[in-house]
Amino acid sequence: NAGVTQTPKFQVLKTGQSMTLQCAQDMNHEYMSWYRQDPGMGLRLIHYSVGAGITDQGEVPNGYNVSRSTTEDFPLRLLSAAPSQTSVYFCASRFDNVITEAFFGQGTRLTVV
Amino acid sequence: SQKIEQNSEALNIQEGKTATLTCNYTNYSPAYLQWYRQDPGRGPVFLLLIRENEKEKRKERLKVTFDTTLKQSLFHITASQPADSATYLCALSDNSGGYQKVTFGTGTKLQVIP
Numbered sequence: 001n002a003g004v005t006q007t008p009k010f011q012v013l014k015t016g017q018s019m020t021l022q023c024a025q026d027m028n029h030e031y032m033s034w035y036r037q038d039p040g041m042g043l044r045l046i047h048y049s050v051g052a053g054i055t056d057q058g059e060v061p062n063g064y065n066v067s068r069s070t071t072e073d074f075p076l077r078l079l080s081a082a083p084s085q086t087s088v089y090f091c092a093s094r095f096d097n098v099i100t101e102a103f104f105g106q107g108t109r110l111t112v113v
Numbered sequence: 114s115q116k117i118e119q120n121s122e123a124l125n126i127q128e129g130k131t132a133t134l135t136c137n138y139t140n141y142s143p144a145y146l147q148w149y150r151q152d153p154g155r156g157p158v159f160l161l162l163i164r165e166n167e168k169e170k171r172k173e174r175l176k177v178t179f180d181t182t183l184k185q186s187l188f189h190i191t192a193s194q195p196a197d198s199a200t201y202l203c204a205l206s207d208n209s210g211g212y213q214k215v216t217f218g219t220g221t222k223l224q225v226i227p
Contacts, residue, residue: 004156035217040219041219042117042202042217042218042219042220043157043202043217045214045215045216048212048214050212056212058214090156090157092156097212097213101147101159101162102147102157102159102204102215103159104156104157104158105156106154106155106156107154107155107156
């Protein structure tokens with residue numbers, strides 16, 4: 001049981017480049033979300049999904065797109081990378097919308113130069 | 114505005130003592146509160162969840178209290194060990210439009226000194 005898998009672990013981008021951060025979970029969880037973690041800021045919600053085909057914005061959605069075509073996958077797309085998007089990105093999933101723990105991936109450390 | 118404050122960015126404690134971490138919040142009415150552990154270079158790992166109608170929850174050497182009047186949660190690690198050294202995050206539920214968003218504090222870095 002792999003849990004939540006994120007790829008890549010590290011990435012360096014040039015300003016203006018685009019890329020997709022991958023997230024997959026094998027626990028059949030309906031709820032998935034993307035966070036970014038910056039020093040002194042804590043984890044901030046970027047986008048979330050309550051099921052296949054349904055996504056919504058979180059606290060800091062600008063510059064990011066998501067889609068959820070399957071229950072398992074929830075990729076995060078950076079449309080035109082900016083230095084302000086340098087951060088550590090975490091994908092998380094949970095079983096339902098009630099009171100359950102979240103499972104996190106290992107994170108992707110992204111640097112935009 | 115809504116705010117979650119984890120007092121002390123860092124806490125140093127002697128091995129064997131009880132570590133107490135604090136989570137205070139304002140302008141939230143969380144249905145539940147969670148505590149996570151995060152090691153360097155890793156994602157957070159769930160430890161404990163406590164509901165708004167529960168005062169205390171225990172799991173092995175861990176104890177969490179939740180005071181909705183004071184808007185505070187305390188997280189205790191008894192008989193602390195060097196292996197407990199990590200950053201601990203509190204997280205509050207926030208019911209927005211039917212989706213239970215979970216908002217995290219910035220964390221307290223605990224160092225247990227042998």
